[in-house]
Amino acid sequence: MCGVMVNRLVQIVIFSGISLLVAPHVLAESAIAETKRKTNNDQYSLTTEILHINDIEQPATTVDEWIAQIDQSQVQVTGVQVIATDVGLEITLETSEPLETPTTSIVGNALIADIPNAVLALPDNNVFQQVNPVEGIALVSVTTLPNNRVRVVITGVDAPPTANLSVAPSGLVLAVPRTEAAEDEIQIVVTGQQQEGYVVDNAATATRTDTPLRDIPQSIQVVPQQVLEEQQIIRVRDALRNVSGIGEGNSFGNSRETYVIRGFFTTDVLRNGFLERSNFRAFRETANLERVEILKGPASVLYGNLEPGGIVNLVTKVPLAEPRYSFELQAGSFGTIRPSIDLTGPLNTDRTLRYRLNAAYERSDDFRDFDQDIERIFVAPVLSWQVSDRTDLIFELEYLRDERPFDRGIIAFGDGIADIPFDRILGEPDDVVRLEEFSAALRLNHQLDENWTLRNGVRFFTTDNSFRFARVDTLDEATGELTRSDWSDNESSFWNYALQTSIQGQFSTGALEHTLLVGVDLFRLTDTFDNRSSIEPIEPPPPINIFAPEYGLGDRPSRDDLTDIFRFEDKIDNLGIYLQDQITVTNSLKFLLGGRFDIINQNSSFNGEESEQQEQAFTPRLGIVYQPLEPLSLYASFSQSFTPNSGTTVEGDLLSPERGTQYEVGMRGELFDGRLTANLAAYNLTKRNIAVTDPNNIDFSIAIGEQRSRGIELDVIGEISPGWNIIASYAHTDAEVTEDGGSSLEGNQLADVPRNAASLWTSYEIQRGDLQGLGFGVGLFFAGDRSGNLENDYEIPSYVRTDASIFYRRDSWRAAINFKNIFDVDYIQNAGFGRTSNPGAPFTVLGSIAVEF
Template sequence: MTTLSFEHACHRVPLFRRLPLGLAVSALCAGPVLAQSSAPPADGQLSTIEVVGRGESGAYHAEEAAGAKTDLPLRELPQSVRIVTRQAIDDLGATRLDDVLDYVGGVSRQNNFGGLWDNIAIRGLPGNENTGMATLFNGFSSNRGFNAPRDLAGVERIEFLKGTASALYGGSEPGGTLNIVSKRPLWTSANSVEAYAGSQGLKRGAFDSTGPIGESFAYRLNVAVEDRDSFRDFVGAKREVVAPAFTWKLGRDTVLEYSGEYLRHATPLDRGVVAVDNRLGAIPRSRFLGEPADGDVTVKNQTHQFILSHEWSSTWRSRVGLSYRETSMEGFSTEPTALQANGNLTRQRRYRDFSSNDIALQAELQGTVTTGGIEHELLFGAETFRFDMDSLMLRANPTAARPYAIDIYNPVYGWFQPVPTANIDTLERQRNSAFYVQDAIKLSPEWRLVAGVRADNYRQSLLNRRSGVTAAQEPSSTSPRIGLSWLPTPQWTFYANAGRSFRPNTGSDVASNGFAPETGRALELGTKWESADQRMGATAALFDIRKRNVLTSDPVNTGYSVAAGEIRSRGLELDFSGQVGKKWRVNASLVLNDVDITKDNTLEVGGRLLNVPRVNGSVLAVYEDGFANGQRYGIGGGVTHMGRRLGQARTQAEAAAGTPAFDLPAYTTAKLVAYWRLNPTLRLTLDVDNLFDRTYYSSSYSRVWVTPGTSRTITVGLQARF
């Protein structure tokens, strides 16, 4: 069984309210580290092969995806899915989600809120500019609220489900959905300790421990503590992660799983650098344009998930899941507003205090039936969630008397800081109930048909406490999808799929009415290849996506929006991953993507979308071998290319006047990875990012909010297992 139901998803519970840093430190000091494969319980249930701690000789190519919610192997699934395995994460030396994005085709970075969250677009289509694209954690939504950059200490793999997933998960982008799969307990005792030091004051420690407690209970605990400076002046970050998990066999056919995570991330909100006359590089990439006296903005997230699974027979099983999440963000920041001709940058001071609660319940029944010689894998599901978010933001705007400006060429910090006053004070409530069904049909040995549909009923309200006005609406949506695969040989698959998506828009128009949801239509045509030994795989896909009801400026009421915009995304994706020969692992991608605005009240029709390149690609290759004395080594590297991207949306008036578009230049970066395994329990690693120290810009929101890419970074690590 390989469904999200119980074999692949690790899930989390309210075991702790807050686990102090002292626990993390004591766990880190507990000793070395171990990596072993797990042994199944006596009845063979929940068997797996998994490594504890950073390892080698693992796989890049995956055969299944938990997020697809089907037992069909990925080669037979009529959908493009890209999985970043734990081995790929380890080879990249990745500690955050951002570290792997360059090696997944068709993914582009969006506004990351000054370094306080992850925000990406898949196939050129971004999600909500405040909360980002649809992201799942073990199949539960994890992007409602405000979420710190994802740490990978407790992550087993990352699944990029290309195309629309609304038929299974509801509100999402038609370009794709991201599913994070956490590490799960193993049934063989194993422990790992890792320590890292590197450029810009990096210090990081991680601890991973797992094993059985008796015959029916197994645990896992992942802990990470990190403290780093930055190539940016006055900018550093501290984070603590604690991720416990357990698996409890309540009976021969019943399993209860828990996964929990507490994450605290503190860093100054950093809007980056500015462009002068549409030109980047006028000031150093290290220059900070905020105020050091503001201190850190702190983001706290905690997640608890329970999953109860039961095998009713050899062909039917059920799954009931409960997820509870809390998020918060609090702190001061100073953010650029406009650049004057003399080099003075006016700024606005803000204070944010955001918090949210999110509780979700899922129930699924999955099984197989055979009718007329045709096998059906059926999935029936129901989901409901309740989400509340309190948002308080105070602002102090610059004035002629107090411009609160800084000279970008000769910055002087420590000016009198204005006191922000009330600007936003809202309470948002979201409620949803949904039902979905999916049928994966084996029409014959050569044909597979997957069809599904989901019906969502939303209730949304937004209370403006300053005005006392509440905007409310109850949108509903039905999201179907269908896909067909043809398997002419054991190695080749040809497939096609079509589906619809929707995503509720938040906020209200000038009349305090809610906006109609965004809707999308996605078409995909592709082919897949898998080697006979299932160690290599490749996918080529053509896609055409249309999205409607995108928020755009109200042409009559300045400062308000209407749901009237439309976007089109078309492209070609090529992906390859796997073991090439006995000693090489390779991961490669190339994407051509054309995304443009087809309808808008303000923005240039035919214009591009922010931060989306027409071309991006990457290659990662690692070579492994051993010495006569039993020691092993690996060495490799990666190259990524990101094409030119739009850096600030261009209006119709600017286009008519011939105002040049502001673009982020294309860039190519390289990295070096290496390890030396001294003995079966001890390893040394070396990671060098941006090997040639290229100056580049990873994303932008406007000419005065441009995020520079990191300078060359060298990290040395020591990993021990026991």
């Protein structure tokens, strides 16, 4: 028995090597242009046949046999018949053996059926088309797609058709329009968003409308579901490594995710287009994410007061009409264990009421030398109700509880990083942060007629946080003694309330075609921050030697024994009215015009001292797209941002609002018949009246004048050949302080912004044969030298991190092993408070096994 197993293993190793060399070239010959997909509306269903062990074809023992098996693994469609019948239309695909059950979707007026493991082998041509076969049907087409698929597209004149699908031993029959399904028929049902692979053609973040990326005059990138899955991403910050011009900022003791986009720090994130604003919140959860969209540059024209660098929009999964149940278990280094579920399906017989439930539990030891664990619970139920063919409702809830060590990281030494182990802590082992979050959202979409749509949404989000830590202070580099100024115990609460109403319409004025969007936003943020610290007669934490630390020498006082150093309360009300017009002059020339008027009222209280201010602002955006060739878009844009300052001076006064202005030019190209896209952008972005930490009073802020960021960015994503995918980026960023009243900060580089950064992830999955479903991935992530703080008194060194993965999927099962930081490189992930920085994780292994049925 052992000998047979060893022989089988040798065969797999040999043939997997041959597959990696030969398969891309063999499969590329059968690939033709794939029909454009409108991803936000694409939907699908999937029925999986149970594979019995006796049905498995035995592996080849020679290369000739192996090649023969590859050729025989695809079912050939040798004929297509389109016949008008008494009840409509009958489409027959003729084959010599049964076809697999297709995946179906609806795009516009087209019903699409994708058949796996099949190729067209027609006598005259490998593309079949018939125009206007019967009344109400504009086109029937049958084509071959990459990855050994055959696509049938039935396009209706006024609406997408319906059909019954009958599987027969000698082919496939689609009957249009739909009749009563017989027992052996499989009814085509639209069930949800179609898996989109690496390329996403449309996104809503940039325009709040479902717009092709090629028509957007601003840099926008999408990290799709397949990348999240292949890289086993459980933190949003790891997804953003794949995108140019974005990195992680000060994580406040490694307790939250913040971002530096085009040189500028931000804590703001969108979730399904709703703003989540909180200075202190847990790491965003990925268990219910469909994809991540990143719009770079000012987005205030649509979303109100935002930082000018850009915005991250987390797009979550929606309920499906066809039952699907997925279970996954991830486990790996540092005691990591993470089970998760994804359950969805209908709740009534006509499938108009649907649900989805995503949940995850995570527990792990931190790679840093702490005693306590990381523990995390996440639950996200969703209900959708298709009230009528024109109206639908979506109700979403999310709950998250997160507890982990509070960790300022390691300290700077001279103009670099202290030469100490990267797992050494400089606080106390019982420093901790606890966060609890809850959100609820209701979205209503109503189609007034075929051209006009009304959208309404309301969302509530709250987070309660507590932080307990020993505050690090100054380092004596001669002795290695690090003083710690006080015991700190902070509590904060944030509440966000958002209301969105918009109407979108399409119309023409002469030769011009318009997509008009008019909307009103109401947003309220309230937050409280209660900081308690130890002062005399309470003894501060004793100093710690960074080279020979001793912990637990001081007595940590209870919260009730600490003095209320300051209490801060803030309330911001924001009313915004916006208008946007996407104008198509010709097929190759398009304009984007938009403007927003904001009224912001801000009331703050600092240790009982009240202050208030009202601000009004108009923020425009102008853009032009020119497409000299269908796969090439050239664009230019001008945009501005506006946001109130949450910082206060040492006197307790609010700082004046910040403003940003960006000029951007770029080009977006589509290669390999749209399977691969590249976006090249150049920009100049300025931000004025910025709040930073007061160097003389670290709990307060000052306005330092103006900062400028300019650079060049390149993003590439897509499918090079069937099964071979790539996502890559490069950014050159020059971000500096340009005006500060003549202070020493002028000319300094902005913190945590590498001048050069790049990423590459590529994967290949074997498409057919005995090893079909086996895949490999490798990634490189580079960040150049960067300043650790605004004073530029120490530098964070560059690094290259190498990742890899092996995965295998067959039928409803998927297993994977990911290796992160393979060469165990010591690197700094982000700069922190003062002269502290957070190190990245060492060599890490994360395995997973998932089943879906």
